Amino acid sequence: MPLDRLADVVRHSCGGRGELVAAAGERIVLPGEVFEVLRLVVLAMAAGQAVTIAPHHQTLTTQEAADLLGVSRPTVVRLLERGEIPFEQPGRHRRILLREVLAYQDRHRHQRRASLDRMVEISEEADLYEVTADPRRTR
Structure with missing residues (x-):
């Protein structure tokens, strides 16, 4: 089929x-x-989307976490060092639980959405939507 x-x-x-x-x-x-x-x-x-199925207790390398988040490996290392994503370092290499990366991704998504909602709210309060809605009006 x-x-x-x-x-x-x-x-x-x-x-x-x-x-x-x-x-x-x-x-x-x-x-x-x-x-x-x-x-x-x-x-x-x-729908043409990529699909990955993995257990939440699976550990990731910093590069795998970076690939999942769509950021660079040094960015992931900074997130780990700031304590934004918990990790273990049994030897030289950091290991991150998949569930921790997904939890960070979810928190980050919610923070981004809240920030965008606040920007829209500020724009509406300042009537900026009205200003930009008419292409003949300039500031």
């Missing part, structure tokens, strides 16, 4: 159940949580 067709099928099966069918015909009923994860993976892949 092509990916687009599979995406159409799972898109309309929220809260449903699924089964895996082995080559020999053996059927395995999937728990709802597993089915939901697989459904989201199929939808993401159909």
Whole structure:
């Protein structure tokens, strides 16, 4: 079954159940949580998004954390040194739990959203949207 067709099928099966069918015909009923994860993976892949599945207790190198966050390795090292992301250093190399990187990413996303919301609020209070909405008006 092509990916687009599979995406159409799972898109309309929220809260449903699924089964895996082995080559020999053996059927395995999937728990709802597993089915939901697989459904989201199929939808993401159909949308052309990259998908990575890893346990939250997995450890990452600073370069892997940087790649996940979309920043440079030195930026990750600075975040670690400032205490923004907890890490362990059993020897020479720092090790970071995936769940800690994801928690930082979530906190950072919320902070960024709050900052943008505040900027919009300030702009609205100053009627800056009205000023820029009319291209004939200049400051």
